[in-house]
Amino acid sequence: MRVLIAEDETHLGTILEQFMTARGFSVHIVRDGRAALEQLRTENFDVALLDVVMPELDGLEVLRLIREEPLPPEIIVITGNGTIETAIAALKLGAYDFLSKPYRMAEIEALVRRAWEKRMLARDNMHMASRLQRATPHSQFVTHFAPLTAVLSMVDKIAPSPSPVLIGGESGTGKDLVARLLHANGMRAEGPFVDLNCAAIAESVMEMELFGVEKGAFPGADQRRMGLFELAAGGTLYLDNVGDLDLKVQGKLLRALESGSFYRVGGTQKVEVDVRVVASSTRDLSRMVQAGTFRDDLLHRINTIRIALPALRERIVDIPLLAQHFLAEFAYGRSLRLTDDALSALEKYRWPGNVRELRNVMERAALLATNGVVEAADLPLGAEVGAGVRPTPAQVLSLGELERRHIADVLERSHWHQGRAAEMLGISPKTLYRKIREYGFKRPSGRSV
Incomplete structure (x- = not known):
């Protein structure tokens, strides 16, 4: 069980950290609201203890911001001058519970364990729902074979x-x-x-x-x-x-x-x-x-x-059809076309990864296409297609540069909705957040993410 403690009172925070660690929790402590928000966005925690009064950002503001993230931890809000109004505000913002100082350590432990059990149940339910809600095919066979x-x-x-x-x-x-x-x-x-x-x-x-x-x-x-x-x-x-x-x-x-x-x-x-x-x-x-x-x-x-099921190399008649189908899928409103040389290269390739590999190739080609045209040199097919296709700078981009371009393109297409972008990329929102910071991306308004 991973627990974040955000407490600006140094002595109290240290006591709480030592107590929770001794009870078998994995504990990380921060001393201000902005550090708490940063940790919650970049690391996975099961439960977070947030003091209301903290430097930089108060606990309620951290709670409001983090509840907008996918799969946030359960939040327990703690304050030294608790009022009914503060408690109601915390619960309306999605807090699991609210505690006033002074509190007993055993009370904190019991509350954290109950919050963790709720999170585990919610995670299991989401996992099962993702398995059970896939009754409809996401795509169809495209064939003339x-x-x-x-x-x-x-x-x-x-x-x-x-x-x-x-x-x-x-x-x-x-x-x-x-x-x-x-x-x-x-x-x-x-x-x-x-x-x-x-x-x-x-x-x-x-x-x-x-x-x-x-x-x-x-x-x-x-x-x-x-x-x-x-x-x-x-x-x-x-x-x-x-x-x-x-x-x-x-x-x-x-x-x-x-x-x-x-x-x-x-x-x-x-x-x-x-x-x-x-x-x-x-x-x-x-x-x-x-x-x-x-x-x-x-x-x-x-x-x-x-x-x-036949291999794609046995379905040569389907390769142009599938290539155009996948290119349209990844065009996202743009007009893209394959040159005759590109189609010839696709038909000559042996496709060891079959239709899945063709789909991945066309996704990359759509990403790197210049002026709406996909040339044979834009297709990462290696030496198997013969001497007619020569490596180009586009084909030898570093993995990091290709990843940077792809993430930038998906963010733009999702209008910077990070949850939707993470889903399109097939990564977790926290991983996407780290990549955004790593590559120094900024929102269209110019505000740093």
Whole structure:
């Protein structure tokens, strides 16, 4: 638990810091309001204790400013001359609670712990909501390639079925998108779509992630937590990179699929769920069965319906179509076009990262385009496209310079709404704030950020 103390009375602040540290908190102390605001904007704290009367900025002003930030900590306001008016003002500004001096240390500790519990609950709820509110696909397949059109027709036909589906294909070919289409066009579209990248979760916690854990199952398990199977009840559970599951978890997954039920880790009460499972893999699961690293019975269970997605190098006819589609996506109101040389370079490239790589290339090209024209030399495709494309200064920009330009462009497009800009960039608001200061950006008014 990380706690910020903003207290300008040196002796009292030191006593409070020592007390909180002795109770196991990670404590940082500052002596004025502006320093408190700076720390809260650049570091992650769970709870902040703010004195009302401080130099630079008073505690209520710090509270008002920090509550505008995404995911602010819980704030406890402290004052030496508390009044009803001050307490009401603090609570209206979003403070967790209000304390008047003198106070007992045990009272502070109890209040901080309760504030921390509220923050943890809010964070868990936000995490679950982000998983459960992704029932609608964010994009669509763009294709003239007849075999892929046939695959998409098959997706439409099997979407209403409750049968498991296994999606194969190289990384970046659109497996996640097919899974979302199966959900959105099926009978469970109103239910949750819960996805799990099996390659991104440590083996030691995978079972808990899938099936949940009961309170008291092990030291530190102080509450019951639902697993992704429960969270996906009535909807779809998408297991990406299913071949990365270890054999023990594969066995538990098989039993859950066969019986429609499971036990939470440390639990004795059976949990029954109705979930459609969609799995995907970039690996050959049949070869893994032969090698003894994937269960044959699990493969048969998840392979009721199989979909295979083609690599982008097999869909050359789609490359100009996709390139123009992505270029328009990242144009943000500008008129951008690809030259014939650029299109030729795109078609000659092998695309090891498939459609995902093409999308990233076009995002960069849109950012660096001059006078609305994307030349072959603006495409970071390396030597694979042949001698027709030569490196240019635009292609050898330092990573820092490219990042600086990209952040500046996104800030301008978001009208300096830092929360929206951070979301567009795929970073946290605090990271964006540090980058703004690092690169010395200023708001359009000229006021330093």
